[in-house]
Amino acid sequence: MPTPTPGRPVRGSSTGRPLMAALDLFGRRWSLRIVWELQRGPLGFRALQQRCDNMSSSVLRQRLTDLATALVVEQHPDTTYALTPLGHDAYRALRPLVRWSDDWAAALADEKPTSQHG
Amino acid sequence: MPTPTPGRPVRGSSTGRPLMAALDLFGRRWSLRIVWELQRGPLGFRALQQRCDNMSSSVLRQRLTDLATALVVEQHPDTTYALTPLGHDAYRALRPLVRWSDDWAAALADEKPTSQHG
DNA sequence: TCTAAGTGCTTCGAAAAAAGAATCAGATCC
DNA sequence: GGATCTGATTCTTTTTTCGAAGCACTTAGA
Numbered sequence: 001m002p003t004p005t006p007g008r009p010v011r012g013s014s015t016g017r018p019l020m021a022a023l024d025l026f027g028r029r030w031s032l033r034i035v036w037e038l039q040r041g042p043l044g045f046r047a048l049q050q051r052c053d054n055m056s057s058s059v060l061r062q063r064l065t066d067l068a069t070a071l072v073v074e075q076h077p078d079t080t081y082a083l084t085p086l087g088h089d090a091y092r093a094l095r096p097l098v099r100w101s102d103d104w105a106a107a108l109a110d111e112k113p114t115s116q117h118g
Numbered sequence: 119m120p121t122p123t124p125g126r127p128v129r130g131s132s133t134g135r136p137l138m139a140a141l142d143l144f145g146r147r148w149s150l151r152i153v154w155e156l157q158r159g160p161l162g163f164r165a166l167q168q169r170c171d172n173m174s175s176s177v178l179r180q181r182l183t184d185l186a187t188a189l190v191v192e193q194h195p196d197t198t199y200a201l202t203p204l205g206h207d208a209y210r211a212l213r214p215l216v217r218w219s220d221d222w223a224a225a226l227a228d229e230k231p232t233s234q235h236g
Numbered sequence: 237t238c239t240a241a242g243t244g245c246t247t248c249g250a251a252a253a254a255a256g257a258a259t260c261a262g263a264t265c266c
Numbered sequence: 267g268g269a270t271c272t273g274a275t276t277c278t279t280t281t282t283t284c285g286a287a288g289c290a291c292t293t294a295g296a
Contacts, residue, residue: 006223012151012171018223019216023150026215029254029282032141033130045273053130056255061274071225079273086225093218096211097144098137105124105136107189107204147253147283163244174284179245197244243292248285255280264271 003069025070030055030063032094035083038073039091042082121187143188148173148181150212153201156191157209160200 004010004025006018012027013020026032030052037043037051049060064081067073072087083091122128122143124136130145131138144150148170155161155169167178182199185191190205201209 006219006226012148012173014171018219019154020151022215022219022222023154027145027147027150029145030130032145033138036137036141046271053132054256055130056257057274058256058276059254062254070222071229072222086222089221090218093214096214097140097208100208100211101124101136101140103207104140104188104190104204108124111189164242172285174286175245176247176285177283180283237296239294239296241292241294244290246289247287250286251282251284253280253282256278258275258277260273260275262272262274264269266267266269 003066005070025066025072026090026094028063028066030059031067034060034063034067035072035087035091035094038081038083038087042076042080044080048081121184123188143184143190146181146184148177149185152178152181152185153190153205153209153212156199156201156205160194160198162198166199 004021006021007016008021009016010021010024012024026035033052033055034048037048043051045057045060045064049055049057052060064073064075067087068075071084072090073081074084074087075081122139124139125134126139127134128139128142130142144153151170151173152166155166161169163175163178163182167173167175170178182191182193185205186193189202190208191199192202192205193199
């Protein structure tokens with residue numbers, strides 16, 4: 001399970017296009033979430049795990065390795081994990097998704113109202 | 119494997135926050151890619167499959183169901199699949215990722231040059 | 237009508253990834 | 267010493283994905 005890297009073929013794409021590598025990296029479970037949770041500041045392994053709804057520690061370890069290899073996350077001397085500058089950029093790139101998810105929630109609530117009276 | 123829906127607990131989050139549902143939806147393999155490929159116009163099932171590096175048809179079907187339930191994708195009367203308005207918004211929200219992936223590629227190339235001469 | 241090729245879609249066994257709990261070693265505190 | 271944190275590993279089970287094969291249907295041609 002190699003870490004996706006631009007310039008080389010990745011899961012689901014043989015072109016090596018950076019975007020495809022990014023889609024592979026962030027298409028892995030918990031990747032987006034970890035970036036999201038680290039954005040507010042460095043966290044220790046267990047604290048991060050708790051922030052991520054007590055995700056499996058084995059997977060967390062794997063994702064941290066992936067993201068560190070991808071230079072998105074780094075481990076500080078005090079062993080906490082934090083976003084690199086590149087990681088913060090990734091967060092900013094992902095930020096419009098928050099806005100979208102709110103619109104999405106509104107649209108879904110409109111489409112199928114959750115058993116409200118009217 | 120229920121489709122993530124804002125307002126209800128999803129894989130990896132019990133809060134029902136829209137963002138967490140979105141992270142679950144797009145954290146599934148191929149979800150991001152499908153939105154990406156459909157952005158240029160409607161595609162039939164097999165054409166879409168080919169665009170997605172011949173991804174497994176069983177997973178494509180599952181993802182299309184997920185995305186359709188989430189009102190991100192819809193099937194036209196001629197059986198082609200297309201983004202809904204909400205889907206196009208999602209694409210726009212994801213677009214900064216392209217920019218980032220280029221920066222990312224540049225940073226990685228800088229960090230570990232791929233065995234170039236000098 | 238038979239055949240061939242193209243759809244959208246389904247099924248199923250195998251492989252890969254994730255879940256989840258137990259555990260280890262080191263540090264800290266009492 | 268004993269309890270309790272920590273980061274990290276290992277192992278087994280469950281879930282997800284893969285990937286090939288096949289089905290039902292449509293179109294086109296002989």
